[in-house]
Amino acid sequence: MIRATNLDDDLSERRDGLNGGATASGSRCWQAADRPACADLLRLRDERNLSAGVGTAMLIAGGVIGAATAASFFTDFSFLGLTPAQDRIHASPVAAGREVGVMIEGLW
Numbered sequence: 001m002i003r004a005t006n007l008d009d010d011l012s013e014r015r016d017g018l019n020g021g022a023t024a025s026g027s028r029c030w031q032a033a034d035r036p037a038c039a040d041l042l043r044l045r046d047e048r049n050l051s052a053g054v055g056t057a058m059l060i061a062g063g064v065i066g067a068a069t070a071a072s073f074f075t076d077f078s079f080l081g082l083t084p085a086q087d088r089i090h091a092s093p094v095a096a097g098r099e100v101g102v103m104i105e106g107l108w
Contacts, residue, residue: 001055007048015041073104 018037073089089106 001052001059004048004052004055007044007051011041011044011048014044 014037018041089104091102091104094101094103
């Protein structure tokens with residue numbers, strides 16, 4: 001997603017340079033001399049869209065994996081017969097010296 005943002009900035013700068021500034025109207029891509037620059041703009045746009053899509057997919061996949069991992073700590077799967085019945089997970093606060101934390105005990 002960071003790469004998509006950087007590509008979007010590059011795309012905006014090149015588009016403004018091609019059009020003669022941010023206030024210019026119309027497109028110069030119709031002129032034969034500017035067609036290679038326009039092809040570069042299209043390549044940057046496609047690359048930006050691909051990077052944004054990959055970033056979004058990775059963010060969603062990470063959220064799903066994180067939620068499944070968190071849910072597995074508190075779900076008892078013994079009814080499937082794959083593992084023996086287990087005690088619940090116990091979490092208790094711990095403080096020692098200059099450290100504070102949580103101790104999690106149980107079978108996952």
